[in-house]
Amino acid sequence: MLCSPLRVEQIEMFVDLQDELMAAFRSQFPGAKDFKWLLDFPRRGMVAIGRDSWSFHRHGCGLRFMREYPAPHLVVDVSENVAETSFFSPWRLVDFLESCGERVEIADLEKALESLVTALRLRSVEGGYLAEPRAHIPEGSGTKPV
Numbered sequence: 001m002l003c004s005p006l007r008v009e010q011i012e013m014f015v016d017l018q019d020e021l022m023a024a025f026r027s028q029f030p031g032a033k034d035f036k037w038l039l040d041f042p043r044r045g046m047v048a049i050g051r052d053s054w055s056f057h058r059h060g061c062g063l064r065f066m067r068e069y070p071a072p073h074l075v076v077d078v079s080e081n082v083a084e085t086s087f088f089s090p091w092r093l094v095d096f097l098e099s100c101g102e103r104v105e106i107a108d109l110e111k112a113l114e115s116l117v118t119a120l121r122l123r124s125v126e127g128g129y130l131a132e133p134r135a136h137i138p139e140g141s142g143t144k145p146v
Helices: 008-028 090-099 106-118
Strands: 044-049 052-059 062-069 075-079 122-125 128-131
Touching: 008 044, 008 052, 008 075, 008 090, 008 128, 075 090, 090 106, 090 128, 106 122
Parallel strands: none
Antiparallel strands: 044 052, 052 062, 062 075, 122 128
16 A cells, blocks of 8 residues: 555656656767667666766666665666656556655555546556646746646
């Protein structure tokens, strides 16, 4: 069972972080073009997002990023569909939430994700979910994007 209800902000944070990590990876390793099999991807390395240092290692058809500095050591495992950074599976999200210190049961998480699909916040696709683009609302409008 989730210790606390899954919040949309947690999913958005995860998807944004996954996108930032892959953007940093693409910038640092522009020769990595095989997003299906990752054959030309480095086995291990480091990327930075702002002041955060992240190590990564390639596994199967994915990259597992681990924040080295600062603590806590968050985990973002971009496995399957590496080119589509808004894609995630329940397992990816569980891995991330547990690295944030959350206790998660996959069955409860899947129910929460399905409710977000019903609310049109996520789109269910084979193997996982795609986060729908968020509305961009101008600064100072008094409304926060959802």
